[in-house]
Amino acid sequence: MQQFIDTLILGVSFGAIYALMALALILVWRSTRVVNFAQAGQAVLSTYIGLEIHRLTSSYWIALIVAVIAGGIVGGLVDLLMVRPLSRHSGTGPEAAVAPVIGTLGLLAIVQGVVGIFWGGEFRKYPAAFSTDAISIGGSRIPFSPFDIFIVAIVLAVMVAFGFIFQRTGLGLAMRAAAFGSEVAQLAGVRTGRVRTVGWSFAGSAGALAGVLITPNVFLAPNSLDLLLVFGFTAAVIGGLESMVGGALGGLALGLGLAIVLQYLGSSFTFMAAFVVLIVVLLVRPQGLLGKKGARRA
C-alpha cells in the first residue's frame, strides 16, 4: 500500500508537466485546428536557450524567464512565418486542414536538426531550481523533492493565470470568441489573426516552461522532448482537446497512470502505455473526459 501511494506521489509532478504541454497543444488546437508537432522542437530550442543563459549568468531564474520568453517569441513566429502562409495558400479544400499539420512535422525535424548543429547531439544536464532529493518526514522518505513541489506550484500558478486571462480579460474573451466563432468574432471587430498569434505565443511559452521543468529529471538532447509531446498530446486528448481544465486533469491522470506502469511493469512500457491510453480514449470516449458529445469536429 505504502509503495502504491509512493508511486502516485511520484506521478504528480510529471503529471503537472504533461498538463502544461497539453495546455500548449490545446491553445493551438482551439485557435487554429492544428496539432502542433513542432511544439516539441520549440520547447527543446527554448530549453537549450535557457541552458545557454544559465551558462552565461549562472542564474536559474534568469535562464527560466529567458527560456519562457524565447518560447513565446518562437511560438508567435511559427504561426506568423509558417502556419499562416500555409493556411492561406492551401485555400479551403481538404488539403487546408492537412498542410499546416505536415508543416509543423517538418518544422520539428528542422528545429531538431538546427539545435543539433548548434549544441551537438550529446545528452546535457539541465539544472533544477531546488534539490531533487526525496523529502524525509519523521524518518520516512517520501518520493517527492523540493523541486517537485516547485513544479506543482508553478504549474498551478500558470494554470490559474491562464484561467484568469481567458475568463476575465478582454484578450481572453477575444481569444475564446476567435476560437469558437471566428466569423462572428471578426464581425464584432476582433482582429482574429493577431489574437491567434497571441495564442501560439502563449502556447510556446507554456511548452518552454514544460521543457525547462522536465529536463532536470530526464536529460536534454535535440529530440529528448518528443516523448513529452506524445504525453502532452495524450493528456490533451483525455481532456477532450478543447478544454484547458480537461487538459490539466488529463495530464494529472496520465502522470499517475504512467507512474503505476513504471513501478509495476518497468520503464520500457510507459511509452507504449501512453499510446494504449490514447487509442482507448479515442475509441471509447473520443470527446474526452470533459468534452461534450459531438464536440470534436476536425
Next chain:
Amino acid sequence: MLRIDSLTTDHGQVRAVDHVSFDVEVGSCTAVIGANGAGKSSLLRTLSGLVKSSSGSAHWGDIDLLKLPTSEIVRHGVAHVPEGRSVIAELSVEENLTLGALWRGKDPDVAVTKSEVLDLFPRLGERLKQGADSLSGGERQMLAIGRALMARPKLLLLDEPSLGLAPIVIEQIFHTIDTMRKATGLTVVLVEQNAVSALGIANHAIVLSLGKIVVSGSASDIASDESLRHAYLGY
C-alpha cells in the same frame, strides 16, 4: 449614404451577385428580398468583407467597404448580423454582448449602450449569465442583433432575422428593429425571404433573382403589386 455600384461577387464558377447597384439613404431601411439562393446573403457578406467581390464598388459615406478587412468595418460604424442566429454558443449571453463592444475599449458609453440593448431586449437581461447555447431561437436572434448594436453602428446589415422563428417572435423582432431605427436614425439593410414582414418595415425594397436586381422601388409599391408578388415573392 450607402452606395453600391455594379457590385459583382463570384463563388467559383457561380456568379452570386451580378452587377448590383442601389443606394440606401441615411436613416432609411431597404429590404433585399428574393428566393433562397438569389444572392442576398452573398451581397451582405461582400459588404462586410467575408467574401471578396469580383468587381464593382461599395461605399458607406466616404469609406470604401471593399478595401476593409472584416474586423475593421465595425470600427467604421457598420455592423453585420449574419444568417442563422449567429451567436457564439460557448460564451455566455453577457460575453456575447461584451464581445460586440470589445473594440471600443474603455469607452464609458459602452455601459450606456449595454443598458439600451437590454431595454430593447429585456429577455437577454434575465439570462446574462447563461450560456448562449441555452437560449431559444428567438432569444438567440435577439442576442445576435444585440451583439451588433453594442458597437453603436450607423449601418446595420441584417441577414434573415426571421429564419426559423415563430410568427409571433418574428413580429416582435421586426417591431423592435423598426422602433429602434426610427428612434436612432440607424440605416438598415434587411435581407429577407419573408417578404411580407420585411416590406412592412422597409422604405425601399429590391428584389434579387439569380444575383440580379429584377425590381426595385418603394416598399409599399412592391408590396401592392400583385403580379410581382406572384412572380418573385411567392404569395
